[in-house]
Amino acid sequence: MTPQELADAVGVVDGAGRRGAPPLIRVAGVERDYRMGEETVHALRGVSFDVAAGEWLAVVGPSGCGKSTLLNLLGAVDRPSRGTVRIAGEDVGAMDDRAATSFRLRRVGFVFQRFYLMPMLTARENVELPMAEAGVGRAERQARARELLAYVGLAPRERHRPAQLSGGEQQRVAIARALANRPALLLADEPTGELDARTGAEIIDLLGRLHAEGTTILVVTHDETLAQAGGRRIHMRDGLVERDDK
Numbered sequence: 718m719t720p721q722e723l724a725d726a727v728g729v730v731d732g733a734g735r736r737g738a739p740p741l742i743r744v745a746g747v748e749r750d751y752r753m754g755e756e757t758v759h760a761l762r763g764v765s766f767d768v769a770a771g772e773w774l775a776v777v778g779p780s781g782c783g784k785s786t787l788l789n790l791l792g793a794v795d796r797p798s799r800g801t802v803r804i805a806g807e808d809v810g811a812m813d814d815r816a817a818t819s820f821r822l823r824r825v826g827f828v829f830q831r832f833y834l835m836p837m838l839t840a841r842e843n844v845e846l847p848m849a850e851a852g853v854g855r856a857e858r859q860a861r862a863r864e865l866l867a868y869v870g871l872a873p874r875e876r877h878r879p880a881q882l883s884g885g886e887q888q889r890v891a892i893a894r895a896l897a898n899r900p901a902l903l904l905a906d907e908p909t910g911e912l913d914a915r916t917g918a919e920i921i922d923l924l925g926r927l928h929a930e931g932t933t934i935l936v937v938t939h940d941e942t943l944a945q946a947g948g949r950r951i952h953m954r955d956g957l958v959e960r961d962d963k
Contacts, residue, residue: 740767741933747800749786760786762956773934773947782953784937792825792904793817805901822851826895830907832887834879840890841875847897865893885916905936921946
C-alpha cells in the first residue's frame with residue numbers, strides 16, 4: 718500500500734485550514750450551567766473561538782476550568798445553555814438525541830485517557846465497533862479495521878484482546894477506532910494521561926503524523942509536551958478563554 722493509499726484508507730482530510738476557508742469549528746458565546754442542589758455552577762461563561770480544518774489545537778488550563786465540558790459540547794455529548802457550537806456548518810447544540818448520535822458517528826472521533834476498549838473483543842473487533850453502529854457491512858469494516866491497525870503499527874496484534882496489550886498499544890487501538898468512520902474532527906481527552914513518558918511520546922508522534930496528513934485535532938491536556946506539539950493553544954481558566962495563542 719502506497720503512503721497516499723494508506724492516507725486514503727485512514728480518511729484524513731485535505732488541507733490545513735486554507736486562508737479564507739470557513740472554519741471547521743465555530744464556538745460562539747458558549748455558556749454551560751449546571752444545577753448543584755440550590756446552586757448554579759457556571760462551567761463555561763461565554764467561550765468563543767474558531768478552529769480551521771486541518772488545525773491542531775490544544776486546550777489547556779487547571780482542573781475545573783471547563784476543558785472537559787467544552788469537549789463534551791464539541792462532541793455533541795452535551796448541549797450549551799447559551800451560544801452556539803457549529804462543526805462543519807452543523808449546529809450541534811440544536812440537535813436532538815438521535816441527530817447527535819448520528820453526528821458523532823459521522824463527524825467526530827473520540828480518544829480518551831483510559832482507552833475504553835471492550836475487554837472481550839479483539840483489537841480488530843474494537844476498531845470495527847463504530848462502523849458496525851454506522852451500518853457498514855462486515856467485510857468492509859474488517860478490511861478497514863485491518864488497514865487502520867496497520868496504520869497505527871499494530872497489524873500483528875489484531876487478534877489480541879486489551880488485556881494482552883500494553884497501555885500504548887491500547888491507545889493506538891483507541892486512535893484507530895476513533896478514525897473508523899473517517900471523522901472530520903478528532904477529539905482527544907488527555908490521550909497521554911495514563912502513559913509513561915516514552916509511550917506518551919509515541920502517541921504524540923502518531924497524532925503528529927495524522928495532523929501532517931490533514932486531520933483536524935483538538936486535544937484537552939495537562940501534558941506540556943503534547944500541548945507544545947500542536948500549532949496553537951487556548952488557555953482556559955474559570956470557564957473562560959484566558960488566552961488564545963493564535
